[in-house]
Amino acid sequence: MCGILGIVAKSPANQLLYDGLLMLQHRGQDASGIVTAQGNTFHMHKGLGLVRDVFRTRNMRALAGNIGIGHVRYPTAGSANSSAEAQPFYVNSPFGIVLSHNGNLTNAEQLNQELFRTDLRHVNTNSDSEVLLNVLAHELQESTRNGQLDPATIFTAVAGVHKRCKGAYAVVAMIAGYGLLAFRDPFGIRPLVFGTAESELGDEYLIASESVALDTLGFKLIRDIQPGEAIFIDEDGNFYNKQCAPDASLNPCIFEYVYLARPDSVIDGISVYETRLNMGEHLAEKIRSTMHHLDIDVVIPIPDSSRPSALQLANSLGIDFREGFVKNRYVGRTFIMPGQQQRRKSVRQKLNAMGIEFRGKNVMLVDDSIVRGTTSREIVQMAREAGANKIYFASAAPPVRYPNVYGIDMPTRQELIATDRTTEEICNEIGADYLIFQDLDALNHAVSKVLPAVKSFETSCFNGNYITGDITSEYLQTLESQRNSNHSILQTKLNTQLDLSLVFSE
Numbered sequence: 001m002c003g004i005l006g007i008v009a010k011s012p013a014n015q016l017l018y019d020g021l022l023m024l025q026h027r028g029q030d031a032s033g034i035v036t037a038q039g040n041t042f043h044m045h046k047g048l049g050l051v052r053d054v055f056r057t058r059n060m061r062a063l064a065g066n067i068g069i070g071h072v073r074y075p076t077a078g079s080a081n082s083s084a085e086a087q088p089f090y091v092n093s094p095f096g097i098v099l100s101h102n103g104n105l106t107n108a109e110q111l112n113q114e115l116f117r118t119d120l121r122h123v124n125t126n127s128d129s130e131v132l133l134n135v136l137a138h139e140l141q142e143s144t145r146n147g148q149l150d151p152a153t154i155f156t157a158v159a160g161v162h163k164r165c166k167g168a169y170a171v172v173a174m175i176a177g178y179g180l181l182a183f184r185d186p187f188g189i190r191p192l193v194f195g196t197a198e199s200e201l202g203d204e205y206l207i208a209s210e211s212v213a214l215d216t217l218g219f220k221l222i223r224d225i226q227p228g229e230a231i232f233i234d235e236d237g238n239f240y241n242k243q244c245a246p247d248a249s250l251n252p253c254i255f256e257y258v259y260l261a262r263p264d265s266v267i268d269g270i271s272v273y274e275t276r277l278n279m280g281e282h283l284a285e286k287i288r289s290t291m292h293h294l295d296i297d298v299v300i301p302i303p304d305s306s307r308p309s310a311l312q313l314a315n316s317l318g319i320d321f322r323e324g325f326v327k328n329r330y331v332g333r334t335f336i337m338p339g340q341q342q343r344r345k346s347v348r349q350k351l352n353a354m355g356i357e358f359r360g361k362n363v364m365l366v367d368d369s370i371v372r373g374t375t376s377r378e379i380v381q382m383a384r385e386a387g388a389n390k391i392y393f394a395s396a397a398p399p400v401r402y403p404n405v406y407g408i409d410m411p412t413r414q415e416l417i418a419t420d421r422t423t424e425e426i427c428n429e430i431g432a433d434y435l436i437f438q439d440l441d442a443l444n445h446a447v448s449k450v451l452p453a454v455k456s457f458e459t460s461c462f463n464g465n466y467i468t469g470d471i472t473s474e475y476l477q478t479l480e481s482q483r484n485s486n487h488s489i490l491q492t493k494l495n496t497q498l499d500l501s502l503v504f505s506e
């Protein structure tokens, strides 16, 4: 669930891009990058780390031009610590294209072989996003055989991408000397919105993973890019759009509402904050009907993402809501950190219990989700150490039992705490006295209630129903064994079949 951003402005875009990426930092903490375009020249700076660490004043000065794209990365393919996989990616033919991708291709391996053998293109990293860029480049080359590039040929190329690429992708790309392109996969799994701002010289456009970037940069949200739709804004600010997939349907990832997105964002017309309040409301109903002895003294959220749900849950049950954990504001999100050791250590550094809220009390701890159980295991232990009497634990989402293949890094069942465990067993595993999960129907309802027109969600991590229809148990097994042997899909392929990659020193 990386963060992507694109801008067509009337004045230098570098600061807007930097500020916008800061607003999307919660979507990716491993690498960040910006490319601007000035005439036919791209200016690029990218590297490993947070936005504030990657960009120095001298880097910002070098990012000249009024249009540009940016990326913050949370890796799902390739490796986390490779600066070569930081985005945006660049290809020099046709025209010169740069691309930022949020999502994950499920047929990257097959595409990589096609690119190499048939399209005669070389992908030099293990990133599926570089594969995606090369597919787009090839399709653009095919659709502009007479050398004439216009919106119609660009949209034909995007239609070609939709035919070849499987999985989830929200994309912003720039074509040197032409303009900014953005599109979303035909299932609309990953989010992408755009908006405008008026300037004295005309309208400016901003495209972003989440509406929060528009709000803070002074842009007015126009709408979400539709599943399968592409929009193109040329360098003069002329706007074009087209539906490029014949059978598009909207199925936003429900985990965006549970955890990934900021609560102040609106995704596919649905306020993330409202869905989280609803999750708390529904969970409270389930608690009322299943916990017959309601002896909870206090409801305590696990900062940050569970706060709205916990607050609403407490209100609905009529129980005190207290901030029992203090969060260190300098430690980022632990779930999206690479490596279990770092995640576990960071939970301890990030959250500290306040004794007064726990001592002798029956506490109901509320989190948005339990995935690997890293947070809940540590938190329950902290609550015990702080002197809690009974520890009840509530998750605003159902148990995560299946791998995600659409842009969230949970590819193996072994790492999920709920795999092959009942609720009671999970409860024992995290050391709580009682554990309650939201039901999937209730979660669906909590989200769709905000905008009933959206009827379908991508919920595979909860029910194993993979909406794109191409995910077989063999695919998941291969993914698992590759992860277990510390090889990414593409790494294995590149080593065994092509063996041609260049490795640039860092």
Ligand SMILES: O=P(O)(O)OC[C@H]1O[C@H](OP(=O)(O)OP(=O)(O)O)[C@H](O)[C@@H]1O
Pocket: 259, 302, 303, 304, 305, 306, 332, 333, 334, 335, 336, 367, 368, 369, 370, 371, 372, 373, 374, 375, 376
């Ligand atoms: O069961 P786990 O594998 O620990 O994953 C779930 C936890 O990870 C996330 O928190 P995170 O610290 O990433 O971010 P937050 O501050 O937004 O809550 C999420 O909010 C849960 O607390």
Ligand SMILES: NC(=O)CC[C@H](N)C(=O)O
Pocket: 001, 002, 073, 074, 075, 076, 077, 078, 085, 101, 102, 103, 104, 105, 127, 128, 129, 407, 408
């Ligand atoms: N989370 C994402 O959107 C990841 C994008 C891409 N698959 C990568 O690994 O870099």
Ligand SMILES: [Mg+2]
Pocket: 302, 303, 304, 305, 306, 367, 368, 375
């Ligand atoms: Mg959390």
